[in-house]
Amino acid sequence: MSADLIDGKAFSSRVRGLVAAGVAELSQQGIVPGLAVVLVGEDPASEVYVRNKGIQTREAGMNSWEHKLPAEASQAALMSLIAELNADPAVHGILVQLPLPKHIDAEAVINAIDPAKDVDGFHILNVGLLGTGQKAMVPCTPLGCLMMLRDRLGDLSGLNAVVVGRSNIVGKPMAQLLLGESCTVTIAHSRTKDLPAVCRSADILVAAVGRPRMIPGDWIKTGATVIDVGINRIEDGGRTRLVGDVDFDSAVEVAGAITPVPGGVGPMTIACLLANTLTACCRANGLPEPEGLTV
Numbered sequence: 001m002s003a004d005l006i007d008g009k010a011f012s013s014r015v016r017g018l019v020a021a022g023v024a025e026l027s028q029q030g031i032v033p034g035l036a037v038v039l040v041g042e043d044p045a046s047e048v049y050v051r052n053k054g055i056q057t058r059e060a061g062m063n064s065w066e067h068k069l070p071a072e073a074s075q076a077a078l079m080s081l082i083a084e085l086n087a088d089p090a091v092h093g094i095l096v097q098l099p100l101p102k103h104i105d106a107e108a109v110i111n112a113i114d115p116a117k118d119v120d121g122f123h124i125l126n127v128g129l130l131g132t133g134q135k136a137m138v139p140c141t142p143l144g145c146l147m148m149l150r151d152r153l154g155d156l157s158g159l160n161a162v163v164v165g166r167s168n169i170v171g172k173p174m175a176q177l178l179l180g181e182s183c184t185v186t187i188a189h190s191r192t193k194d195l196p197a198v199c200r201s202a203d204i205l206v207a208a209v210g211r212p213r214m215i216p217g218d219w220i221k222t223g224a225t226v227i228d229v230g231i232n233r234i235e236d237g238g239r240t241r242l243v244g245d246v247d248f249d250s251a252v253e254v255a256g257a258i259t260p261v262p263g264g265v266g267p268m269t270i271a272c273l274l275a276n277t278l279t280a281c282c283r284a285n286g287l288p289e290p291e292g293l294t295v
């Protein structure tokens, strides 16, 4: 048996099409959504990623700004940039690329962002809104995963969902979203007892641990839907390539459906960033929210 592939690349291009249509509608009222991305320091991988975001933002018809600060930039300099972006009515979304250099208090920076412009959904206000089932800005990666799950499975209620990984960025918000869909949710992590057995109980398995190919096929229930959030760069015969947290070759034999890496969750993350920027812009202007792009 071989699992169906959940094509995140194709799905993300549909999402970006919906965003572009929403942006075009807004433009008739003279409104252009804008996303500001802040990058501190010069990590080559981050720069590639930030450049891709900029390209896709402009392709959707939105304004895009990149603010690059040197690695040694002070906390105060970063805070004053955030204050400027908060006050700028042309900026509807603010993303501060993580991780930040060690001398910067990342929590303080994130919580200084206007929650209405927090398109990453990392501000404590948005975390609390999501946790209490209220309208929030939802973190992009979990939002993209949920879109793919709904598309594949329709109603998720009553399904056993296991999220492996408890990060604030993916694991915890993913679990909240699945609970909101009435799944029975387990958050597993490095201290979980008998992780293989816990994973085998999952109808929906979301892997977000950041350890290359950690989850083999024999941890997966036959027919399960597997969402692989991991994007790990590994050495393979002198070359580097990307692999997920799931051992794709063995998992594909057991799962009912699985996201590949690359071409799965990654492209959906960027598409959802654009979706959140459109949503933030609509809310800022008191307009109805785009359909199919929010939870």
Ligand SMILES: Nc1nc(=O)c2c([nH]1)NC[C@@H]1CN(c3ccc(C(=O)N[C@@H](CCC(=O)O)C(=O)O)cc3)C=[N+]21
Pocket: 049, 095, 096, 097, 098, 099, 120, 140, 231, 242, 261, 262, 263, 264, 265, 266, 267, 268, 269, 270
């Ligand atoms: N505040 C903040 N928000 C983020 O959302 C955020 C961040 N900081 N810091 C870095 C991580 C990383 N991240 C990725 C998104 C898409 C791909 C992506 O599209 N990957 C392609 C492969 C790209 C390649 O070939 O390298 C894929 O999976 O198909 C990768 C990585 C968002 N992040």
